[in-house]
Amino acid sequence: MQFNFKEIFTAFMVLFAVIDIIGNIPIIIDLRKKAGHIQSEKAALIAGVIMILFLFLGQSILSLIGVDVNSFAVAGAFILFFIALEMILGITLYKDDESTAMTASVFPLAFPLIAGPGSLTTLLSLRAEFSIENIIVAVVLNVLVIYLVLKTSARIERIIGQNGISIIRKVFGVILLAIAVKLFAHNIKALLV
Template sequence: MEFNFKEIFTAFMVLFAVIDIIGNIPIIIDLRNKAGHIQSEKASIISGILMIIFLFLGKSILNLIGVDVNSFAVAGAFILFFIALEMILGITLYKQDESTSVTASVFPLAFPLIAGPGSLTTLLSLRAEFRIENIIVAVIINVIVIYIVLKTSSKLEKIIGKNGINIIRKVFGVILLAIAVKLFTQNIKALFI
């Protein structure tokens, strides 16, 4: 095992930007109002388990359907690019179904809001670039942050305010856009060699 603080921090920031738990506070509050109660522990643990399982089995699934990690990383770069555009421009390219059931902790919160297509694609894209133990640590740190945000979402919304949440979304959107461009340029070369 070779832990690298720079890799852990970068992987954490990429996942944090993609999951966008701070930007999702209004959605979380809306879910809480509709469902009555959200089990923060359950949602955090399930999303963390989903991400780690996909980190290990995602490559096998890709091999099974005949897609290499570099191609998936390029596809992931496109997804990150569009997520970043949503964050920066305040538009919605991907519409999620709303749920009013008591299972809101698992669906749509743990999946697909937290461990959704963007974060799962990002994990495989990161795997093409970073060591797996560093990505796992980044996932665990993100799960802890997610739990804290879920537990304190109504307080955070009052403290940060709607304008603060919008500013945070746009800043992370720009960071995510830069990461998408880097991911694309590093992996597109491997496809033409």
């Protein structure tokens, strides 16, 4: 095992931007109002388990349907690109059904809000570029941040305010856009050669 701080940091930042837990604070607060209570530990743990399982089994699932990692990474780059556009422009290209189930902690919070199509695609895209142990550390660090944000979401909203959340979303959107372009360029080369 060889841990690389730069890889861990990059993978952490990419996942942090895609999961966009800070940008999702308004949704989390709305869910908390509708459901009455959100189990922060349960939501963070389930999201982490889904992401780590997909990190290991995603490749097998892809080969089962006959898709290589580079093709998936290019598709992932497109998803990241559109998520980044949503964040920067403040528009909604994809709207999921936000109906509150019996337990908001699992659905829609852990899946698909945290461990959704964007983060799962990102994990496989990262796997094409980084060591698996560095990605696992990045996932675990993100799960800890998610837990802390879920636990303190109301306080964070009061401190940062709506404008602060909006600025954070736009900054991470630009970072995510740059990462999407890099991911696309890196993997399209591998497909065309």
